Amino acid sequence: AQTVTQSQPEMSVQEAETVTLSCTYDTSENNYYLFWYKQPPSRQMILVIRQEAYKQQNATENRFSVNFQKAAKSFSLKISDSQLGDTAMYFCAFTPENTDKLIFGTGTRLQVFP
């Protein structure tokens, strides 16, 4: 079975600091896609960043970057220069290449403190 594991239920970070959220997954597929989604309190879930497994280069989006380790099946999210607006639930998600269905982790609640 394909699974996604987020081992940190909650994390906190001070404003302007850097924080890394962990995600591991299990699959026998060779090609697939990985996503990080953000769900702010009482607000809509939005895509933060996306990585294609066949691409060696780690994806970056402004202050957000990933550390993709395919052999270790690890896909961590680094948030640099944390802002109060980064406070949210963060979900790691996985989908094999030949399907549109996402498999989600259980989420990490991130609190950014002033």
Add this chain to the structure above:
Amino acid sequence: DVKVTQSSRYLVKRTGEKVFLECVQDMDHENMFWYRQDPGLGLRLIYFSYDVKMKEKGDIPEGYSVSREKKERFSLILESASTNQTSMYLCASSLAFGQNSNQPQHFGDGTRLSIL
């Protein structure tokens, strides 16, 4: 921007009622999804539709059905609501894979459903 609209933000129903949750998207997406979100469990897929009148069971379809009569609208139906269906329900849509494969899903605001 893609807009996914769920008809209710909060809903309170009674045990045994038939409940309809509606979702509409405005970007002509082929795929639509219904998830259930519970603390500590993440998002779990209930049903998935890849075309009008087409549907596929997700991981937790028991007690639910769906309807997709038009491309833009995807309804989740609780045939006989029970208290263990109290949860947050999220609708999402995406382009089909093969059209720029594995496009990200776009989510609605969610419906917090309470069954009393």
